[in-house]
Amino acid sequence: MKHAINQKPDYEKELRKAGVRITRPRRIILDILTSTEDHPDAMKIFHRAIEIDDSISLSTVYRTMNLLEEMGAIHRHAFNGGPSRFEQAHGEHHDHLIDVDTGDVIEFQSDKIEKLQEEIARALGYDIIHHRLELYGRKSKPSE
Numbered sequence: 001m002k003h004a005i006n007q008k009p010d011y012e013k014e015l016r017k018a019g020v021r022i023t024r025p026r027r028i029i030l031d032i033l034t035s036t037e038d039h040p041d042a043m044k045i046f047h048r049a050i051e052i053d054d055s056i057s058l059s060t061v062y063r064t065m066n067l068l069e070e071m072g073a074i075h076r077h078a079f080n081g082g083p084s085r086f087e088q089a090h091g092e093h094h095d096h097l098i099d100v101d102t103g104d105v106i107e108f109q110s111d112k113i114e115k116l117q118e119e120i121a122r123a124l125g126y127d128i129i130h131h132r133l134e135l136y137g138r139k140s141k142p143s144e
Contacts, residue, residue, distance in 0.1 A: 099137065100137065
């Protein structure tokens, strides 16, 4: 299995193209999203943002995330019924393994899984338009 590699998106350019004004708080949020390696929820983004500028509101974070999601620039995930978490929509397709103990999200890509999904869909008479695979697990304890 290989790990997915994400390109760094230009969220500001995408929002400007859509006619959205780029304010200082919004630029800070976009910078956080561009540089993040994890799958933060809105509260984590908010906490990172107020470390830079304590005048940023949680509602600004939510509005910005909603705009980016509507544009298709980010994906929203609700892993295991938890808070919505976000990731960049750019880059190679990948799936997720969620550690149920820590909440860590591990991105992975498997050609075997992709091929099997295609085979199953074809056998059932379907073409896959979109899919999302989430595996939930716990670190294996080493054998003695």
